[in-house]
Amino acid sequence: GESVGLHLPTLSVQEGDNSIINCAYSNSASDYFIWYKQESGKGPQFIIDIRSNMDKRQGQRVTVLLNKTVKHLSLQIAATQPGDSAVYFCANNAGNMLTFGGGTRLMVKP
């Protein structure tokens, strides 16, 4: 069945450094992926999405890369700030539902 998973449960980075959070998926038919940020006590917040007709998409300080060959996507955060500290989830949107990965906790050291 479909599953979306994460490689690392916790990532610790120095403020100002770049962060890379990885995610793997199993269903090669998956065509729409989203990264969500979840701060403590809050709901998931949309960061950036990418569809399978693209391999890269950039936002403000964030970039998502999609490698369909190895079924892998990553979220890159440039110049990581203390406010970026949160749990990050990748999710696959299969139309009527989102399938979330297990989450990576990003900790930013001052």
Add this chain to the structure above:
Amino acid sequence: EPEVTQTPSHQVTQMGQEVILRCVPISNHLYFYWYRQILGQKVEFLVSFYNNEISEKSEIFDDQFSVERPDGSNFTLKIRSTKLEDSAMYFCASSTTNNNEQFFGPGTRLTVL
């Protein structure tokens, strides 16, 4: 900026009791969803709802669960007879179409004693 709202923020109930969690989706959205997140775990899909009917549901969404859109603004999740394992954060989400960004509410923390 429009947002999804949920009430209450925290609900404490006794095992076996019925609870209703309420959500007000973004006003021009047509697709509505419930997810849950057990403490420390990933977010899990429960149900999606469109045009006044369920369009998809997960194995978690058994006969104890039901959803309703009682009026033009509210979207509710009812758990008929709560179990200890129903304790979790419940998130409502909405979207304009079924293949677009889903906007999440702040969640309701359900504690079953």
